């Protein structure tokens with residue numbers, strides 16, 4: 001059974017007991033609902049002591065805080081991703097308490113699995129056979145993978161710019177893919193028409209309130225991995241605004257339950273080429289449509305579908321929004337992979353680029369305990385990232401033998417630069 005009290009409209013604040021609602025019947029599509037729990041009931045079955053005994057290493061260790069009626073089974077193993085103490089970059093930045101949450105190791109390689117697995121389970125609970133969404137890429141591949149595991153069919157809408165890695169992924173998972181010749185805004189509208197017409201289960205994250213509940217498990221894990229001690233800042237990239245609100249909601253739940261004293265400052269990072277949340281926050285105005293002009297395709301969302309919740313995450317936690325350029329994102333991604341062994345797609349590294357900028361601008365204290373969420377794996381969009389690194393040496397085996405054999409075997413070459421110099425060997429060029 002679930003511990004949901006009611007669903008509350010984020011616009012008119014009317015409360016509903018019908019838990020299958022996705023949006024407010026009065027306010028329509030913009031009336032996104034908030035799921036309210038009965039924390040007193042949850043306290044009876046969920047405690048720090050019980051968590052210690054819980055052996056499940058996936059998001060379902062937090063089952064009382066999830067909107068599910070039935071015991072989940074046969075799912076992919078979603079969540080319980082590593083939280084690394086970032087010692088190498090921490091040293092460079094003089095930040096002794098810097099941590100990285102690597103969401104790229106989820107089953108389909110992004111944070112979206114946390115939401116997709118909940119969507120698939122809800123669809124099954126409610127008797128749907130087909131589930132659908134529009135997506136910049138990761139929600140799509142994630143939905144396709146989780147649906148495949150749970151025996152659901154999927155119809156998925158992606159914009160024409162979706163990178164090859166993500167597209168191959170969702171085709172491999174057997175999704176029925178419709179590529180819209182347009183941007184994400186067009187893709188979203190297209191999916192809406194089909195979902196309404198054929199009454200498919202709607203996984204569009206902003207519309208379906210259950211998905212934020214899945215995404216919040218990333219915060220539950222971060223808190224538990226820190227033994228519920230004080231965390232000062234959590235940084236995440238922002239597209240539609242569901243992920244950042246999920247982060248807020250997870251900490252909010254834990255505060256209601258008395259597991260933590262304070263919600264960390266939540267910091268949202270957007271790309272300079274697509275920054276509607278940043279603009280609204282900086283200018284203290286309503287969210288306005290922007291272009292979708294960034295390499296970070298997962299956060300290229302010109303009309304965020306979850307504006308109220310996305311802004312609330314930052315304002316209620318005393319956080320801030322910050323923007324980064326595509327170059328800053330690519331440089332940050334390389335710094336991250338080179339120093340910490342975490343290969344992130346552009347949107348996944350945007351959060352880290354935001355950290356670098358916020359530290360430079362003294363918006364974050366270097367002694368703070370700070371967690372950066374790396375939302376997606378670099379293999380999904382390897383071609384974008386390739387351009388940031390230097391070209392590889394291209395050479396035939398014979399030429400390489402020739403170069404090496406010209407060297408005296410006894411020269412005591414020990415360091416990396418000398419070895420690479422010898423292999424790339426410019427002085428024998430004229431003999432080639």
Ligand SMILES: *Cc1c(COP(=O)(O)O)cnc(C)c1O
Pocket residue numbers: 110111112138139205237238239240241242243244298299301345347348375376
């Ligand atoms: C979806 C996504 C985001 C942003 O999440 P929103 O809910 O759209 O704000 C960030 N990074 C990656 C890799 C994503 O796939």
Ligand SMILES: [Zn+2]
Pocket residue numbers: 009010011012013014024025026027028031
């Ligand atoms: Zn309403």
